[in-house]
Amino acid sequence: MKLVIGNKNYSSWSLRPWLLMRQAGIAFEEIKVRLSTPDFDAVVARHSPAGKVPVLVDGDLAVWDTLSIAEYLAERFPEKQLWPAERDARALARSVCAEMHAGFGNLRSQMPMNATAMLPGLGWNAAVQRDVDRIAAIWTDLRARFGAGGPFLFGAFTIADAYFAPVVSRFATYGTHLPDEAKRYADFILALPAMQAWIADAREERDFIVADEPYRLAPDRADAIIINH
Numbered sequence: 039m040k041l042v043i044g045n046k047n048y049s050s051w052s053l054r055p056w057l058l059m060r061q062a063g064i065a066f067e068e069i070k071v072r073l074s075t076p077d078f079d080a081v082v083a084r085h086s087p088a089g090k091v092p093v094l095v096d097g098d099l100a101v102w103d104t105l106s107i108a109e110y111l112a113e114r115f116p117e118k119q120l121w122p123a124e125r126d127a128r129a130l131a132r133s134v135c136a137e138m139h140a141g142f143g144n145l146r147s148q149m150p151m152n153a154t155a156m157l158p159g160l161g162w163n164a165a166v167q168r169d170v171d172r173i174a175a176i177w178t179d180l181r182a183r184f185g186a187g188g189p190f191l192f193g194a195f196t197i198a199d200a201y202f203a204p205v206v207s208r209f210a211t212y213g214t215h216l217p218d219e220a221k222r223y224a225d226f227i228l229a230l231p232a233m234q235a236w237i238a239d240a241r242e243e244r245d246f247i248v249a250d251e252p253y254r255l256a257p258d259r260a261d262a263i264i265i266n267h
């Protein structure tokens with residue numbers, strides 16, 4: 039199988055299936071397509087009619103959109119138990135993934151993913167805080183219900199953990215304050231070897247994306263620069 043992704047520093051959607059497959063031990067070939075380059079559309083169109091990353095290619099089949107990729111992998115590798123085994127927990131896992139997939143627009147727009155930058159406090163406003171509070175509440179609730187089974191949201195690793203991994207990255211970049219249980223979970227996910235491998239690869243990219251707003255940078259992180267107009 040092949041997974042077509044964007045820049046690891048910026049592509050939050052690409053992180054989800056990449057982490058899911060790495061953490062679950064599903065072998066794949068990584069194909070990276072640089073975002074915001076003249077040939078991006080043409081290159082991605084070779085793999086998906088939707089023209090966006092990520093795309094999972096399995097033989098002659100192309101699967102796009104992170105929810106579709108996750109569901110396909112869960113069916114393709116049932117032994118990996120990518121959704122919780124228990125029916126009610128599985129329904130909750132699908133619910134929080136769908137909420138993450140469709141919601142939290144204020145957080146997404148004001149705190150874009152930049153995996154290697156240090157931008158504490160940037161992008162915060164009251165609307166963003168509401169998104170942060172809701173995510174923290176989801177994590178805290180799930181850990182209270184299922185935490186006895188392990189350190190992930192549903193005890194064992196599931197698609198839900200991969201779905202929230204880009205938010206974990208954002209919270210680290212922007213120095214977001216979290217309640218204790220939510221912070222413990224975020225710190226745990228950030229420390230996963232697969233997450234650390236993603237961040238290490240992002241550091242090697244040294245790509246630049248133009249932004250509409252000025253960004254403050256860590257003084258020793260030239261590769262984390264987001265250039266503004």
